[in-house]
Amino acid sequence: MDSRPVMQTYTQGVLRKTLFLSLGVAMTLAACGASAPAETPQQVLAAAAQKLGGLHTVKFDVHGTILTRIPPEVMAALTNNQAQQGSSVAALANTSVDLKGTGEAVYPDQMHVSVQVTTSGLAFATEQVVAGGKVYTKNPLTGQWLAGDPSQLGMQLNQLGPLTAKQILEASGSVQDLGDVSPNNVATHHYRITPDKTKLTSTLEANPAFTDPQARKALEQALTAGTLTFEVWISKDDHLLRSMRSDADVLIPAAQLVSGTTQLPAGAAIHITAHLDLAFHDFNAPVTITIPKTS
Numbered sequence: 001m002d003s004r005p006v007m008q009t010y011t012q013g014v015l016r017k018t019l020f021l022s023l024g025v026a027m028t029l030a031a032c033g034a035s036a037p038a039e040t041p042q043q044v045l046a047a048a049a050q051k052l053g054g055l056h057t058v059k060f061d062v063h064g065t066i067l068t069r070i071p072p073e074v075m076a077a078l079t080n081n082q083a084q085q086g087s088s089v090a091a092l093a094n095t096s097v098d099l100k101g102t103g104e105a106v107y108p109d110q111m112h113v114s115v116q117v118t119t120s121g122l123a124f125a126t127e128q129v130v131a132g133g134k135v136y137t138k139n140p141l142t143g144q145w146l147a148g149d150p151s152q153l154g155m156q157l158n159q160l161g162p163l164t165a166k167q168i169l170e171a172s173g174s175v176q177d178l179g180d181v182s183p184n185n186v187a188t189h190h191y192r193i194t195p196d197k198t199k200l201t202s203t204l205e206a207n208p209a210f211t212d213p214q215a216r217k218a219l220e221q222a223l224t225a226g227t228l229t230f231e232v233w234i235s236k237d238d239h240l241l242r243s244m245r246s247d248a249d250v251l252i253p254a255a256q257l258v259s260g261t262t263q264l265p266a267g268a269a270i271h272i273t274a275h276l277d278l279a280f281h282d283f284n285a286p287v288t289i290t291i292p293k294t295s
Contacts, residue, residue: 027108031139041175044189047239048232049169057287059104060162062113064276066097074254074268096118105162108207109133131291138292141176145292161278165241167207168193168230171200188233188242195230197223225269226250248274267289 038249039047073233101115111130116123124140155277173196201220231245255270 004222009142041177041189042172042192043190045169045172045175045193045235048234048241049166051239052166052169052241055107055282057104057106057282058162058280059280059282059285059287060101060287061102061281062161063100063278064098064274065093066099066272066274067272069099070096070254073265073269074270077268094129103162104287104289106287107163109159109163111163128129129289129292131162131289136292137293139290144295147294150199161244161276162280164204164207165244167200167203168195168244168248169232169241171203173197178231178292182235183233183243186242187236189234189236193230193232195228197228200286223250225252240283243280244278246276246278248272263287 065258079114083213093208097117097119099115099117101113103111103113109130109132112127114125115125116125126140127138129136129145136145137148138145149177172193174194178190179186180191197220201223227247229247231243232241233243234240250272251269254270255266
């Protein structure tokens with residue numbers, strides 16, 4: 001007959017089983033509660049670029065400011081030769097242009113935007129259409145559509161938006177994590193991107209909205225001559241690009257922006273800073289963009 005105390009044997013067995021059970025429960029809870037490894041900024045940007053590549057349409061709100069500073073010596077040359085060079089650049093010295101409006105894009109190469117423009121106490125409404133690498137602008141005075149020169153800097157800055165957002169995300173050189181925020185109650189990752197200029201220029205060559213060789217050359221010169229940074233807000237749950245802010249600060253050779261036979265001082269440059277905020281919404285909503293007829 002076993003002489004061991006029944007209570008002691010029972011207690012040890014229960015304790016052993018209880019200990020194993022507790023450890024098992026703890027490990028199970030730990031496994032269930034463990035979160036997946038956090039995504040790196042580069043992984044988030046790659047996922048957002050892939051999501052953009054799958055979109056058919058998007059609508060957006062836009063607000064921006066463009067400041068042009070023309071040196072006195074360039075202004076003197078322009079003032080003396082306005083009749084010859086037939087340009088309104090002279091009227092833009094140290095001028096700030098504010099624009100606000102709405103737009104929609106159809107991927108891969110169409111965009112329409114309606115904006116209210118304010119400058120030097122004047123305000124007017126205009127529209128712009130990008131299609132097949134060409135830019136069309138509506139004359140606010142006559143209502144007629146004009147095809148713009150795709151090599152002009154302003155045309156290129158306008159295209160650094162919905163149609164090129166995928167390439168901008170893919171060409172990130174350095175990324176600064178600014179922390180997670182929830183604008184409009186949407187949880188987002190917030191990053192500041194300094195693009196790799198060489199990579200950005202190269203990736204844009206494959207973009208159907210950016211086909212003109214002169215346009216590519218103009219943008220490459222602008223990127224080389226200044227700085228370009230972006231801030232992006234990417235939703236955490238679906239990796240959609242919700243907002244994008246761009247800041248450009250460039251020195252452009254005056255001869256590139258002035259037509260005609262104006263004699264400009266050697267090395268003359270025009271300083272342009274541009275700030276643009278884009279908020280994206282209504283992803284894949286029905287959108288139709290009509291290419292305007294030019295006069």
